[in-house]
Amino acid sequence: MKKILRFSLYLFLNDYIRDFSGSFWIFFFPLILYLILTSIFGGIAEGENVTFRIGVVYEEKSTAFEKMVSHLKGEKVFDIREYRKVDEALKQLKESKLDVVIFVDKNLDSSFTKAILLAKTKMKLTVPIDIYYVPERTESSMAKDVVKSILKTIEVEIWRSFGNFKNVKVESSVEEKTKKFNMAHYYFPAIVMMTIMSIGFFSIPYSIAEKRERKSTRRLLVSPFGSGEFILSVILNNFLALLISLTLLFSMGMLLYRVPKVILSSQFILQIILGMLIYSMIGLMIVSLVKRTSTISIISNSLFQAMMFLGNFYFNVLNMSWGIRWFVYINPATYILDKLRGTMGYNSYLSNHLLVPFAWLVLSILIVTLNFKRVMEVE
């Protein structure tokens, strides 16, 4: 055991302390990515960051127009710009300088007055308002939906001004467990999983493959240090790296973003250990199936990106077409992450969190055992 610990420490110094690249990807990159993600998405759930650029085209200013613009200006998510000519505004929309354009008819005041007067009778007259948007641009479609729903509140406001209006009282609350949806908290388990996967897909296989290419593993085999002890040392070394990385990440999360203490619970930690075990074995499985480091790099990179983006890390992928959704369901990261988020209080998407991860664990152990000679390049 002492031998293994000493060798693990040697490997740790070699892989993570002497090699800046190793320490960068495992210790610092997760922190940088976490910082970037929370800076960008920190206020999105509350709509704090979003600013939609709205172009309002009027041919003639009118009271109704002024009221409509002031209604829109009341929403801090809008940056209102006024135009006199529709072509000018549409040109800006096409060049992505605006998100939507609202076109108001020059007879808006009279149309509105007539419509309101007739509304009290059995007759009906409507006032058309055109919203131009670019459907291929996400922000334009979203801005259109928001503007549309706000414009529809105008008629409710008009009715309210008539008096005798029955107001609907909405009492809205967010489930106790996730009182305030916080993106920094929501992304925390994703960054934890990404770090675990980096170790499984890159650190472990590269560490073994490089030694194999330098023929160090063959030398080890003729020494009293056995191959099993070597593999165990590689895993222990990477567990130590993960421990340091997660300590940094947990400290950042708890001190900077006030991530709840539940991340220190045994349930959360156990999921991390399970994730580490599974991805360590997947890493070993890759080394056992592929010989060259360059090919390992190709496979690891492909799997890493696929499992990360199709694992519900940053956006919900469970609504996709079955052509690709099957991968989400066979991806162990989807389940481990869902469970980690569930532990933090978020509602889980999936019910059985153990079946797929354990299937991967068993499969990878089986393949590594059968191909063990190839891991160490035993002649």
Added chain:
Amino acid sequence: MSDFVSLAKCMFKESIRNKGTMFFTLIFPMIFLIIFGSVFSGGSVGDVQIDVGVVCSENIRESLKTLKGPWNLIFYESESDMDENKKDLDALVWISGESVRILKKPRDMSNMGYLSSFEMSLKILLEKKLNGVKDIVVVRERKIHAGGMDIKPVDYLLAGVIAISILSSGMFGVITLFSHYRELGVLRRFKVSPVRKISFVLGLSFSKFILSLLAAFIMIGVSIFIFHGKYSMNLFLFIVTIISSTLGMMALGIILSLSFRSPTAANNVASIILTIMLFFSGVYFPITFLPPKLRILSFFMPARYVADAVRYTLGLQSMSILSFWLINTVFLITGSILLWVASEISLKPES
């Protein structure tokens, strides 16, 4: 001329024989293309469905069914019925006369946004029903396609992915090549050979242009084949964009290679630059969604301009021709100057 041709040929052959280079230039961007194309092919993330449990009177039910949105309204007879199934619901709603109680159970970011939108729509609908509000404002949606073609959101996104791949292959390709040449001592051999610096730079650039073009055309082919993408390409302007942006990013790659002696350090810094560009260039996430202070950062991201130029040349976005040439000229001039400086430094005779 002949040394340029020979060098370009050698460097191109060297690149296509290198499995890693080929993977990261041609296949890796394709993985992103397929992942993001599949994820965002519905305009948003797939076909969103928000399960909302509702307990309300019979006459309200019919009105609620007119609510437009991704809501899957599930009606329950009693609170206890809904409680039994609350685990699978995104929100629980109780409507009784003029009062409404909503309990939101957010699962993710988009989910939360949809639930807020649901709350607003529900309030308007109920107030209109209770007060007999007639429709006065009719909002007419007018679709405008920036490039003049009827395209899908995924086409717009894929053009951005192509831009990112051009940038990353230009930057990483050069870093890998320079570190590789330095490790093998090829640069030293060049120094003692009669090869002109200009031929070396041109040969290197030309081989990269060919690879970038190849990667871009393969990606366009894949997006047409898999996602039925519609492009109206201006081939000349497209090639100009690829050449200028590859040149610009190659120069950035060379600066990093020269600034950091260790290839891994150069690669790491390049990765940070690329990660920042991915998030702040408006390719994957609209710039409108960035916090105001960070929005300024997007103006300094080459990816933002390259993405705009690529979309323009593929007929997906409108842009003034002056802006197009300005972007390309800036990339061409800065790229050429930096490449010349880099060749002067890297092929300078050792004392």
